[in-house]
Amino acid sequence: MLPKNAADYRTLLWIGLAVALVGVQYANLGLGWVFGLALLNAYFALCCGIIAHNHNHCPIFANKRMNDVLGHLLSLFYGYPTFVWIPTHNLNHHKHVNRAGDATITWRYSDRHNLLVAATYFFVSAYFQAVPVKQFIQKAKVGNRKLYRKIQLQYAVWIGTWLSLLVLAMCLHGWKRGLLIWGFSIGLPSLFSIWTIMFFNYEQHVHTDPWSEHNHSRNFTGKWLNFLLFNNGYHGVHHEHPALHWSRLPEAHAKIAGQIDPELKQGSMWWYVLKQFFLANFWPQLGTQQVGRAPFDPPGGQTTSLESDEVELGEAGTNARMAGGPLQHDYRKAA
Numbered sequence: 153m154l155p156k157n158a159a160d161y162r163t164l165l166w167i168g169l170a171v172a173l174v175g176v177q178y179a180n181l182g183l184g185w186v187f188g189l190a191l192l193n194a195y196f197a198l199c200c201g202i203i204a205h206n207h208n209h210c211p212i213f214a215n216k217r218m219n220d221v222l223g224h225l226l227s228l229f230y231g232y233p234t235f236v237w238i239p240t241h242n243l244n245h246h247k248h249v250n251r252a253g254d255a256t257i258t259w260r261y262s263d264r265h266n267l268l269v270a271a272t273y274f275f276v277s278a279y280f281q282a283v284p285v286k287q288f289i290q291k292a293k294v295g296n297r298k299l300y301r302k303i304q305l306q307y308a309v310w311i312g313t314w315l316s317l318l319v320l321a322m323c324l325h326g327w328k329r330g331l332l333i334w335g336f337s338i339g340l341p342s343l344f345s346i347w348t349i350m351f352f353n354y355e356q357h358v359h360t361d362p363w364s365e366h367n368h369s370r371n372f373t374g375k376w377l378n379f380l381l382f383n384n385g386y387h388g389v390h391h392e393h394p395a396l397h398w399s400r401l402p403e404a405h406a407k408i409a410g411q412i413d414p415e416l417k418q419g420s421m422w423w424y425v426l427k428q429f430f431l432a433n434f435w436p437q438l439g440t441q442q443v444g445r446a447p448f449d450p451p452g453g454q455t456t457s458l459e460s461d462e463v464e465l466g467e468a469g470t471n472a473r474m475a476g477g478p479l480q481h482d483y484r485k486a487a
């Protein structure tokens with residue numbers, strides 16, 4: 153019943169706060185409060201997405217059923233069944249790290265880094281991530297019925313609970329007001345969560361060098377940001393040790409920080425965003441430049457296909473992996 157790692161008491165507290173906040177908005181507080189608190193909803197929804205990522209690498213509980221239940225709860229805020237992290241992230245992104253074959257490559261239609269490409273990356277990435285998700289579901293259907301039933305259950309619980317919450321809001325407050333309360337406390341925050349997580353993925357890899365030992369990811373090292381987002385800024389060391397618990401990423405990052413290109417260690421994410429999307433329009437040198445070797449330029453010079461390779465259920469299809477067991481994949485061995 154208790155989390156394996158003491159740092160995850162805070163994870164559970166944050167999930168509890170996300171639930172409580174929606175409860176407060178469903179109580180008869182007035183629409184002004186619901187709208188005003190929506191920013192907090194958006195923050196907690198984003199946290200739930202990040203927690204879903206962490207939970208898929210490093211499950212919070214030892215008990216598989218508890219992990220499944222938590223996965224269901226997270227999907228309500230994240231806005232999609234959390235199993236999708238396995239085919240798109242654990243089995244695909246961690247393997248290819250923004251090189252050809254990664255469904256989430258930052259350079260599919262353009263290697264330029266500007267507001268338009270960054271803002272629309274969500275649509276491009278989501279479209280291509282559907283490929284490994286479909287393969288994963290199809291393979292589970294044929295080769296692992298237990299996994300397939302778990303996937304179906306995740307969809308059913310997510311859609312069923314969303315609809316129930318919508319109906320509840322309408323019963324409590326009338327259809328118009330109920331729709332607004334549901335939209336501002338659950339619907340829109342989850343859209344924000346998914347969009348922002350993909351935006352983070354874009355910024356963590358655009359113009360980095362996936363052929364390098366430590367320069368394959370961009371890190372954001374601000375203390376507050378990492379406190380508020382469960383150390384999500386230490387992306388490089390996360391790729392190098394995907395099974396390492398999120399609470400230990402800062403110390404692991406400190407050990408290799410001296411070997412990372414300074415451009416890939418950004419202190420403030422807000423300053424970085426300001427530089428990249430506004431100031432670089434006037435002073436281009438403030439925008440990112442390709443660090444080292446580009447992802448579309450393999451050292452061997454071979455031609456690259458942008459198609460994602462087949463995701464293999466393999467171990468991912470077992471119960472342990474469905475609960476989000478760590479994948480100790482070393483992407484450099486797969487290169």
Ligand SMILES: [Zn+2]
Pocket residue numbers: 205209241246390394
């Ligand atoms: Zn990861």
